[in-house]
Amino acid sequence: MLQTHALTASYGQFKALFGIDLHVAPGECVAIIGANGAGKTTLLRSISGVLRNAPGMVTHRGTPIGALSADAVLQRGIAMVPEGRKLFPSLTVEENLMIGGQVRRGDGRWTLDTVYALFPILRERRLSPGTALSGGQQQMVAIGRALMSNPEVLLCDEISLGLAPVVIRDIYAALPRIRETGAAVVIVEQDISRALSVADRVYCVMEGRVTLTGAPAGITRDAVHAAYFGNAA
Amino acid sequence: MIWLDTIVQGLLLGGLYALFAAGLSLVFGIMRLVNLAHGDLIVFAAFLILVVVQMTGLNPFLGALIAAPLLFAFGWLVQRVVLNRVLGKDILPPLLVTFGLSIALQNGMLEVFSADSQRLRAGPLESASVDLGPVTVGIMPLLTFASAVMVIFALNQIFYRTALGRAFRATSDDPVTASLMGINPASVFAIATGLAMVTVTIAALFLGMRSNFDPSIGPARLIFAFEAVIIGGLGSLWGTLLGGAIIGVAQTVGAQINPEWQILAGHLAFLAVLLVRPRGLFPRAVD
Ligand SMILES: Nc1ncnc2c1ncn2[C@@H]1O[C@H](COP(=O)(O)OP(=O)(O)OP(=O)(O)O)[C@@H](O)[C@H]1O
Ligand SMILES: [Mg+2]
Numbered sequence: 001m002l003q004t005h006a007l008t009a010s011y012g013q014f015k016a017l018f019g020i021d022l023h024v025a026p027g028e029c030v031a032i033i034g035a036n037g038a039g040k041t042t043l044l045r046s047i048s049g050v051l052r053n054a055p056g057m058v059t060h061r062g063t064p065i066g067a068l069s070a071d072a073v074l075q076r077g078i079a080m081v082p083e084g085r086k087l088f089p090s091l092t093v094e095e096n097l098m099i100g101g102q103v104r105r106g107d108g109r110w111t112l113d114t115v116y117a118l119f120p121i122l123r124e125r126r127l128s129p130g131t132a133l134s135g136g137q138q139q140m141v142a143i144g145r146a147l148m149s150n151p152e153v154l155l156c157d158e159i160s161l162g163l164a165p166v167v168i169r170d171i172y173a174a175l176p177r178i179r180e181t182g183a184a185v186v187i188v189e190q191d192i193s194r195a196l197s198v199a200d201r202v203y204c205v206m207e208g209r210v211t212l213t214g215a216p217a218g219i220t221r222d223a224v225h226a227a228y229f230g231n232a233a
Numbered sequence: 234m235i236w237l238d239t240i241v242q243g244l245l246l247g248g249l250y251a252l253f254a255a256g257l258s259l260v261f262g263i264m265r266l267v268n269l270a271h272g273d274l275i276v277f278a279a280f281l282i283l284v285v286v287q288m289t290g291l292n293p294f295l296g297a298l299i300a301a302p303l304l305f306a307f308g309w310l311v312q313r314v315v316l317n318r319v320l321g322k323d324i325l326p327p328l329l330v331t332f333g334l335s336i337a338l339q340n341g342m343l344e345v346f347s348a349d350s351q352r353l354r355a356g357p358l359e360s361a362s363v364d365l366g367p368v369t370v371g372i373m374p375l376l377t378f379a380s381a382v383m384v385i386f387a388l389n390q391i392f393y394r395t396a397l398g399r400a401f402r403a404t405s406d407d408p409v410t411a412s413l414m415g416i417n418p419a420s421v422f423a424i425a426t427g428l429a430m431v432t433v434t435i436a437a438l439f440l441g442m443r444s445n446f447d448p449s450i451g452p453a454r455l456i457f458a459f460e461a462v463i464i465g466g467l468g469s470l471w472g473t474l475l476g477g478a479i480i481g482v483a484q485t486v487g488a489q490i491n492p493e494w495q496i497l498a499g500h501l502a503f504l505a506v507l508l509v510r511p512r513g514l515f516p517r518a519v520d
Contacts, residue, residue: 050409070412079413086410090402099403102396103415149415 001026001184002047002078002153007057007066009039009046016042018208024153029175029185031199033192035228039208040188041083044155048080049073077105077152081159083188085142087130094126096141101148108150109181115144118174136167143171147178154178156187160194172198192224204228238368239489240482245370247461247481248378249443251474252436253454254461255384256429262468262517263405263425264320266327270335272455274430277338278304278437279446280346282353293353297438301431308430312423320422335451342448353441377439384432385474391428392470401425460503466513475514479506 002024009017016039024030032040045051047058049070057066060076068076079100087096097115116123119140125133130141139159146154160168168191175198179185189195195202196216204212204227212219212227257271268274278300286296315334319326361372392398400421404411408418440446440454457480464479465472480499487498506514 048413050413069417070409071415071417074413074415082410082413086407088403088406088410090406091399095399095402098396099399099411099414099416102400145414 001061003059004043004047005057005059007043007046007053009042009051009053016208017046020205020208020210022203022210024184024186026152027179027182027184028200029179029187029198031195031202032186032188032205033190033195033202033224033228034205038205040205041157042208043205044080044083044157044186044188047073048078048155071103074149074151075103075105077149079146079149079151079154081139081142081146081154081156083157083161085135085138087133087138087141087145089129089131091130092127093122093130093133093141096130096145097122097148100145103149105150105152110144110147110150112148115147118147118177119144119170134167136163136170139163139167139171140174143174143178150181151183153184153186156185159187159189161190168194192228196224206230235489236486239485241368241370242374243482243485244478245374245378245481246485247474247478248374248381249436249439249477250457250461250480251381251477252377252384252432252439253458254465254473254477255381255388255470256432256436257455257458258462258465258468258470258473259388259432260426260429261462262470263401264422265324265405266316266320267324267331267459268429269328269331269455270338270451271331271433271458272453273335273338273342273451274308274433275437275440275454276446276448276451277342278430278434279353279441280342280351280448282434282437282441283351286353293355293438293442296353297434300437301434304430304434305427308433309423309427312426313419316426317419317422335455339448339451346448348447348449350445350447351441352445353438355442359442373439373442377443380435380439381474381477384435385470388428388432388470397424457499460499463513464503464506466510466515466517468517469513469515472513472515 004020004022006019006021007017008019020043032043034040046053049068049072053066055064055067059065060078065073065076091099097112121137122140122144125137130138133141160171175185199216201215202213202219203210204224206227212223253275257268260266260268281300281304282293282296285299286293315330316327319330358372362369363372392401400416403414404416404418404421412418460480461476462473464476479502483502484495484499488495
């Protein structure tokens with residue numbers, strides 16, 4: 001459904017991605033793992049339209065979307081939880097959620113009420129400025145904000161980075177309920193065992209290339225280790 | 234009672250300055266753009282109202298009603314075609330472009346309308362006044378001030394109560410993340426500038442009915458507007474109203490002491506506020 005084709009990306013002279021092939025089926029949960037600086041964020045930014053590419057490098061339902069702007073990609077049903085949450089400081093929690101719902105696809109499941117049901121703490125904090133919340137609560141807002149558009153694909157960058165274990169558990173507990181709606185989820189996750197336990201398929205990225213891919217069942221610790229750090233490690 | 238009268242006249246004059254400043258404040262608040270052509274755009278709007286009035290025979294208020302959507306479209310187009318191309322991390326290019334726009338507008342107006350002074354005639358309203366107990370105030374200054382309050386109030390409502398306002402604030406916070414929410418920053422900016430041009434139309438209406446105008450007076454209006462915005466705190470709309478009032482009162486008080494001091498007193502008040510509160514009276518928390 002969503003696919004990249006020999007996707008490359010660079011920042012000025014610096015090449016960050018060297019031909020990534022990735023695909024996401026409807027409703028699937030895909031985890032992207034890889035060391036710091038491997039290119040995971042760059043990959044999601046390329047898919048979501050923050051970085052523009054040649055049109056054919058990313059396709060959605062067969063349509064080339066690589067050159068679309070981020071707002072056009074969102075309108076096609078591909079929403080993003082960006083690295084670092086990126087809540088809008090001038091907006092309250094509720095306004096952050098509402099801005100995510102300004103562009104809605106059809107009449108899907110996600111509304112303020114269902115997001116509050118998913119993360120009840122947000123209802124209590126709904127009038128606070130988004131950035132006044134704890135990191136975990138901010139991540140919940142960022143996820144809820146992306147859900148408000150009723151996406152077909154939810155891209156989550158660093159879904160658990162820097163969060164306390166109990167908070168990570170709460171966030172992962174929401175994952176099945178997000179997937180119930182039929183949305184595919186792509187998560188970038190540094191915690192390998194967690195990635196392997198929730199994902200249908202895993203991609204390991206190293207220095208801008210996919211070094212390992214497959215279903216968690218077929219992947220060994222050693223294989224991950226090699227894919228993560230290269231054979232030299 | 235002369236001082237009370239002076240202060241009331243100053244406050245009302247401040248309404249005009251707040252009207253000058255509202256659009257500048259709006260645009261700066263949303264896209265961090267200081268529009269150096271703002272004063273010339275006010276004069277341009279006044280000429281447009283004049284043209285409408287002369288062509289249709291309507292009174293200036295109705296003339297402004299017709300000019301407003303035209304000027305919205307003009308602002309939208311200028312933002313889309315010119316300003317969006319130069320907005321970015323570096324604040325110098327947009328500054329230079331609006332400076333160029335200012336010069337072009339002045340020369341263009343000189344060419345089309347000549348250097349003659351013009352006036353928007355409002356008939357008997359111009360000299361009407363009401364007795365408010367200790368002071369007597371002109372209907373026109375009162376209307377100007379009331380319009381300023383309404384404009385600021387309306388802009389605040391839009392900013393804090395509507396989906397458009399949410400998009401304004403989100404885009405101002407972080408255009409990249411806003412685009413991930415389906416917002417197109419370029420079109421949000423174009424709407425904001427269009428809206429600013431509607432406030433410019435209202436400012437032009439009261440400017441043109443209050444005093445003579447010609448193509449050269451834009452830059453001085455920009456200075457007053459700029460000072461009102463800075464005094465109020467960049468990006469704060471109510472602060473801008475207060476900033477206008479402070480300059481207005483300083484000017485009338487200065488003029489009361491010595492008529493030649495009117496303009497100077499306004500600038501001194503501006504400097505005094507900056508000395509005490511370098512970021513203005515109501516600076517934004519996030520910047
Ligand atoms: N804006 C930028 N300008 C220049 N280089 C960049 C920029 N962003 C990322 N890079 C470089 O691109 C490479 C890939 O970065 P990217 O952020 O995609 O990695 P990542 O896998 O998300 O890492 P992390 O786990 O730290 O988030 C890195 O070498 C990084 O230094
Ligand atoms: Mg990253």
